[in-house]
Amino acid sequence: MKIIIAAWAAKLPSGIYNAKNYPYWKELVALLNAEGHEVIQVAGKGEDRVEGTAMFMQGFPLDKLEEVLRDADTWISVDSWLPHFCATMRLKSGIVLWSQSDPRIWGYKHNINLSKPEYLRQWQYAPWYDVAHDPNAFVEPQQVMDALHGRLAQSQIA
Numbered sequence: 001m002k003i004i005i006a007a008w009a010a011k012l013p014s015g016i017y018n019a020k021n022y023p024y025w026k027e028l029v030a031l032l033n034a035e036g037h038e039v040i041q042v043a044g045k046g047e048d049r050v051e052g053t054a055m056f057m058q059g060f061p062l063d064k065l066e067e068v069l070r071d072a073d074t075w076i077s078v079d080s081w082l083p084h085f086c087a088t089m090r091l092k093s094g095i096v097l098w099s100q101s102d103p104r105i106w107g108y109k110h111n112i113n114l115s116k117p118e119y120l121r122q123w124q125y126a127p128w129y130d131v132a133h134d135p136n137a138f139v140e141p142q143q144v145m146d147a148l149h150g151r152l153a154q155s156q157i158a
Helices: 025-034 062-071 081-088 141-157
Strands: 002-006 038-043 055-058 074-078 095-097 112-114
Touching (some): 002 062, 002 081, 025 038, 025 141, 038 062, 055 062, 062 081, 074 081, 074 141, 095 141
Parallel strands (some): 002 038, 002 074, 095 112
16 A cells, blocks of 8 residues: 655744654554555655655655645645645545644544644644644554554445
8 A cells, every 4th residue: 555644744933843743753654664555755845754665755846746645545644734735635534643733623524633632732723833842742653553454444445
């Protein structure tokens, strides 16, 4: 199966590490690779490649991105630009990895939204530039794999 990942949220003007960035990409990609999935990372300019990805596509036109997403079986992303792009372009749903944002406010119901509600920040509409990154706020890679197995099973039934 071909799986697209969008690993990083936008860099913050303050220079601190974005609290939306999933800390377990290396481990998750290793699990995906172990099952034989082809993992393709899409990224904005200046973003780092996640170790183990089969392909790294950076800074390409939106029509090419749409083509890549249509060709993939599913996608996994942090709370960033990709879920909004897919919703706007009416592309397939995917899996979104949340940290301290509330997916009931910011997410799309057609996606699988993985979060730990106990880590949601109190002020959901406040800017992100002063929010500390907390690896504990994210679900573990195995939970992502469990959600992926459900997503892929659904797509094979349809």
